[in-house]
Structure formats: C-alpha cells, structure tokens
Amino acid sequence: MRVTKKKAHEAINTLKIVREQIFEGRKPEYPYKKWERKRKKANEKLKKLYAFVDEAVSTIHIAKSPGRPKKLDLAQRTILFLFTVLINKSNRDTAALLEFFEPFFGFKVNYKYIERLYSDDQVKAALHNVFYLLLVAEGISGRFAGDGTGYSLTITKHYRSNPKKKAKDYRYAFRLIDLETGMYVGVGYSVRSEMDAFKKALKMLSDAHISIDSVALDKYFSSRKVLELFDRETAVYVIPKDNISKIGLKWAKIFRKILEDPVEYLENYFQRNLSEAAFSADKRRFGWTIRQKREDRQETAMFAIALMHNIFAVRVTTH
Structure with missing residues (x-):
C-alpha cells in the first residue's frame, strides 16, 4: 500500500478517534x-x-599506584x-x-x-x-519503551512543575526500560537536553550489543531524524505530529501499521507509560534532586539511580 499525505493524515485522525473512544481514561485494575x-x-x-x-x-x-593504599x-x-x-x-x-x-x-x-x-x-x-x-x-526481551525526565539541582525547583526550566538548574535523563522485566537497559545523561540524553542511551545499547526489536517513545521523539536512528527491523511506536510534511520509508512503515490495526498500534504505544511510572517510583524512593556539584559526579549519581531501580525492579503485568 502506497502511503500518500492524504493516507497519512487519515491515519493520524484515526488514531485520535480510537484514542478518545477506547483509551481515554482507561485504568486497568492493579x-x-x-x-x-x-x-x-x-x-x-x-x-x-x-x-x-x-x-x-x-x-x-x-594497577598498583604509588602512595598510601x-x-x-x-x-x-x-x-x-x-x-x-x-x-x-x-x-x-x-x-x-x-x-x-x-x-x-x-x-x-x-x-x-x-x-x-x-x-x-x-x-x-x-x-x-x-x-x-x-x-x-x-534477561533482555528486546521490547523497550523510553522517556526523558529531569532532576533538579536545587530543592526549591521541581522539573515537571516549573515552566521556566534553565539548564543550570536541571540535568536531563533518558532511560530505556524493558517491557518484560521493568529494568532499565540503557540510560543517558545530559546538561543540554532530553534529546542529547536519548542519543547517549541508544549509544549505551549499541556499545553493549543489545538489539531493539520494538520501542515506544513520547511524541517529543516523533521526527524523521529520530526514526533514522533505528534499524529497519525495529518496530517504532510514536504518535505522528499533525503537521507532518514528508512521509519517507520510515514513516510509511508506521502509517501502514496504524491503518492496518490502530487499536493494536495504540496498545503498543501506551506501553511507554511504564517509563513514566518507573520515573515516578524512582523519584519517590531516591529523591528528585541531585546534590552533587561537579558534572561528572552528577552523572554518576543519576546512573546510580538507574542501577538501584534495576535492583528493586519487579514487573507486574495486569493480564
């Protein structure tokens, strides 16, 4: 099936309707x-x-070094x-x-x-x-979801509640979570942006030779440049933006999935909610501020939170 602009916008509208009629306000019993x-x-x-x-x-x-042990x-x-x-x-x-x-x-x-x-x-x-x-x-399933968040460097400022975020007040994190185990498989840290942290998380997976079978991402990562970071075999679940202009091979593959079965597509997309739940749990347990002043120590502190998450991670499914 050839995906034209008309077909693409038809797919976007279909997603909106299905989302409102089936997924809006749906809360599974825990x-x-x-x-x-x-x-x-x-x-x-x-x-x-x-x-x-x-x-x-x-x-x-x-290696042995001079001086006191x-x-x-x-x-x-x-x-x-x-x-x-x-x-x-x-x-x-x-x-x-x-x-x-x-x-x-x-x-x-x-x-x-x-x-x-x-x-x-x-x-x-x-x-x-x-x-x-x-x-x-x-074990690693290959089925992942990812999202970005931020950590405040001061107690008086909260990342999600402060509309005027300044780089000097926050540090950005992106974590890819395994949908089967609930454990983080790749993490990234940045003083610049969530996108920069996202690319570092992908590099961590690449360096460890961890393959991605599927990934669900927030709308912020819904762009052609992001899609091109993944292999052809990787199924990417994102919500396309309304003003999409160029289709291309990557987007065409996604629109075909949407048109074939919009409900199944959204089921896979909303798996990314696990990332938000994990961030929330991490911040309740380990705090939402980073106390370290040096950047290298801030990065270690944020990596340590991801590690501690994996120690406590238990994936509980509702079905």
Missing part, C-alpha cells in the same frame, strides 16, 4: 496480590547484591556508594550513620570520602559491571 508474591523476588535480588559486586570487581584490573578496597567502596544512594541521605548524614553502625560495617569515613566516591573511576567501572550483570541474570 494486581496487588501478584505484586506481593513478586516482591519477594526483589528482596532476593537485594540479598545477592554483595555477590554481584564481588563478581563485578573481579573483572577489573587495578586506599582505606577501603573496591568492593567495600562500591557497597558503601550503593548504601549511600539507597538511604537517600546527604553525605554528612551518611557519615553519621556509619559512625553509629561502625561495629557492623567495620569502618567509618567522613562525608568528603563519600563524595569522592562519585568520581572514583574504579567505583564507576564496578557500577557499570553490576548494571550489566543484573541484566544478564534477568
């Missing part, structure tokens, strides 16, 4: 009993975190870092807690030591290894 059963899985994953860290550290070669080995530093992210306290508060729990941890450090972990290259390498070990253990 399976609480199923969640209670699956929550145990998250607890088991948390218990295995030490083993994941040990395995992640074992693959990192650490580090107070804590790499595994201890990585666990300390994850503990800091988990409790979502300031570095000073974390140091105070470590003072109290010294008999259990076997060490105590000051708040500056904790802050330096965010720029510790060895710790960052260990975190990336843990991230991929978790994905391998859970």
Whole structure:
C-alpha cells in the first residue's frame, strides 16, 4: 500500500478517534496480590547484591599506584556508594550513620570520602559491571519503551512543575526500560537536553550489543531524524505530529501499521507509560534532586539511580 499525505493524515485522525473512544481514561485494575508474591523476588535480588559486586570487581584490573593504599578496597567502596544512594541521605548524614553502625560495617569515613566516591573511576567501572550483570541474570526481551525526565539541582525547583526550566538548574535523563522485566537497559545523561540524553542511551545499547526489536517513545521523539536512528527491523511506536510534511520509508512503515490495526498500534504505544511510572517510583524512593556539584559526579549519581531501580525492579503485568 502506497502511503500518500492524504493516507497519512487519515491515519493520524484515526488514531485520535480510537484514542478518545477506547483509551481515554482507561485504568486497568492493579494486581496487588501478584505484586506481593513478586516482591519477594526483589528482596532476593537485594540479598545477592554483595555477590554481584564481588563478581563485578573481579573483572577489573587495578594497577598498583604509588602512595598510601586506599582505606577501603573496591568492593567495600562500591557497597558503601550503593548504601549511600539507597538511604537517600546527604553525605554528612551518611557519615553519621556509619559512625553509629561502625561495629557492623567495620569502618567509618567522613562525608568528603563519600563524595569522592562519585568520581572514583574504579567505583564507576564496578557500577557499570553490576548494571550489566543484573541484566544478564534477568534477561533482555528486546521490547523497550523510553522517556526523558529531569532532576533538579536545587530543592526549591521541581522539573515537571516549573515552566521556566534553565539548564543550570536541571540535568536531563533518558532511560530505556524493558517491557518484560521493568529494568532499565540503557540510560543517558545530559546538561543540554532530553534529546542529547536519548542519543547517549541508544549509544549505551549499541556499545553493549543489545538489539531493539520494538520501542515506544513520547511524541517529543516523533521526527524523521529520530526514526533514522533505528534499524529497519525495529518496530517504532510514536504518535505522528499533525503537521507532518514528508512521509519517507520510515514513516510509511508506521502509517501502514496504524491503518492496518490502530487499536493494536495504540496498545503498543501506551506501553511507554511504564517509563513514566518507573520515573515516578524512582523519584519517590531516591529523591528528585541531585546534590552533587561537579558534572561528572552528577552523572554518576543519576546512573546510580538507574542501577538501584534495576535492583528493586519487579514487573507486574495486569493480564
């Protein structure tokens, strides 16, 4: 079927009608009993975190350097870092807690030591290894959804509620989530825009040789340039903009899917709501502000949130 401009606009109008008649205001019943059963899985994953860290550290070669040896080995530093992210306290508060729990941890450090972990290259390498070990253990479906969000650098400003966003006040994040497991498979960070963060998330997938079978994206990413970033085999689910002028091969493929079965197309598109739900859960658990001042440490902090999400992630479907 040849897709003309007339056919394209017919498809867009069809989507609007189907969305209003079938999907508007639809809220599936949440399976609480199923969640209670699956929550145990998250607890088991948390218990295995030490083993994941040990395995992640074992693959990192650490060259001997002059000077005093580090107070804590790499595994201890990585666990300390994850503990800091988990409790979502300031570095000073974390140091105070470590003072109290010294008999259990076997060490105590000051708040500056904790802050330096965010720029510790060895710790960052260990975190990336843990991230991929978790994905391998859970499996990757190839069916993804993605969305962008922002984190405030000040407590007084909230990303979604502030209409006048300034780059100096926010840092942008984009995360691709696996629709089967609820785990992030690719993450990106940017001081410039969500689009820049999106491209970095795609690069992370490419570097890890993770293939994308399908992806659902927000309307913000509904452009020909974005579609061209994906392989021909990838099914992309986006809502076309009303003022689309050039069809091209990528858009023609999407419009054919819409015209063949608009309900199924929207079912796949609305899978992206999982991304929004994940962002909301992450910010409730780990906060919506980034305390670090240095850009490299801000990036580590945002990556750590994605990693902690994967530790707690349990995908509960409604069907």
